[in-house]
Amino acid sequence: MSSEKVLIKGNYAIAQAAINAGCQCYFGYPITPQTEIGEYLSAEMPKLGRGYVSAESELAAINMVVGAAATGAKVMTSSSSCAVALMQEALSYACSDEVPVVVVNVMRAGPGLGYVYPAQGDYNQAVYGGGNGDYKIIVLAPATVQECIDYTYKAFYLARKYRNPVILLADGLLGQMMEPACFGENPYPEVDVSSWALTGAKGRDGKAIYSCARDEKAHIQKIHDLFKKFEIITENETSYEEFETEDAEIILTAFGSMTRNIKAAIRVLREKGVKAGGFRPITLSPFPTKRISELAADGKDFVVVEMNMGQMFKDVKYAVEGKSNVSLVNRPCGEWLSVEEIVSSVEKILNKKEGAYASCI
């Protein structure tokens, strides 16, 4: 199947990619719009002699994942928004424990129970985290079903390479739609985990994986070490996509599946004579702050287009640091902002008819 192009739903693509990446066990609990991931793996994992656990809650699922990952096992869980909220405590632990967990969030609308239609309201949850203390998670945001596959492979690799949790931040649109995609071969090498994984104290003293601080000095040093590690991650792994930015006067910025709509909007705007370009962070964390800053220094304005109340908007503003104008085109959830809505909003911004906040309700 590797080079064959198949028509596949995003959720199934993520599930099969996890298998291809070597996922040994899946732990999960159903929630729309990602339930197909668990359904698929419940059918496929036993055929491969691999594990599947129907956890009693997302709270249990993520703690099973952390326990398994502490032994060096390749494992994952998947869920959606309000249930990923239940996992935040364990993600804080996993960052401090430095265990490689992979979490897939196929976003639905919030806050609270929200609804099953798609949204991008978990940018803050993923990038800044809902757990306690100072910690950072690697966040990958696919825009196509093909990228759901590619970044699932990448998520397993980065988690183990850096001993850090990775969130694949998809949304209900991607999870539910079918697109042609190719699984290819998992391009990433195996990572040796033998130096830290718990395997039983054979021929050595027992070792422990824990987040608990032993003394103040060591605690402070540990957090500095974690942040130094993330500096290396930022240096090595920051990933973004740029289109037609060279001569652009205004850069449409989006993440995840909204990337598709800004690409189309840029074409329309170009046809209308507007020098529009696009910028799309692939890693939401580490965020491509440096590149946005460079583009802003060239005098390019930004319009952030997202399906939430401006969560990535503030990170773009932070990166721009007042060097150019940053506007927001958004809707909190539901029907994706259409190309027409984006184009007309950008035109309003260009005509100064709207301020920095041009919400498309």
Next chain:
Amino acid sequence: MQAVFSTPKSMKEDFKFTFCPGCDHGIAVRLVAELIDELNLKENTICSTCVGCSVFLYDFLNIDCVEAPHGRACASATGVKRTNPEKFVFTYQGDGDFASIGFAESMHTAIRGENISAICINNTTFGMTGGQLGPTTLMGQVTTTSPFGRNKEYYGYPVKIAEQIALCDGTAFSARVALDTIPHINQAKQALKKAFEVQLKGLGFGFVEILSSCPTNWHMTPEEAHEWVKNSMIPEFPLGTFKDLTEVGVNK
């Protein structure tokens, strides 16, 4: 000369207990270490530790340990065991960890019949935070958050953990023991051994609830605390084995 008493090999040479003087945790940890030695499990064991008085278990036992968040030790152990079925996996938790914040995880791990062993120290209180009302606080018992004694109107009833676990189809062994007398300590070790052996035989979830004294938070001397275990706890939490599938096997 013959050595009649020594530290189990599964304990760290330089371990320093962080338990209060007179606390029974030290006895329980020692029993666990003795069994790990006797069953030759040290090199093949992964423990899921808890949050509470025994949070630093990995400083005492010379085995591999993963720290679980408060209440999640059984979930963590499930993850360890499902990806490492050949390892011996156990949890060591307090009553607050096992039967309050983590009761959903504990019960479902038993219901699924995970091949792990779980140990729960029941001292009727949240010991580490200074003696608050917990899931096993006795009716009428005064704690820092039940200053007028536990009553059903404000607090409801204490949980009988070992009986509840015994009700689960996936449980292979469930018993309640105490550490207040030498015979009880010997019985406790036998129960722990059974809870370990059902895992080694692949029969399902092995569980032991250990009634333990907490002199500090009960404001008693160690002797008075053991008297209280005998006179107040054991009548409410009867000792015994509530399920034992050693011969039958849960999957048969």
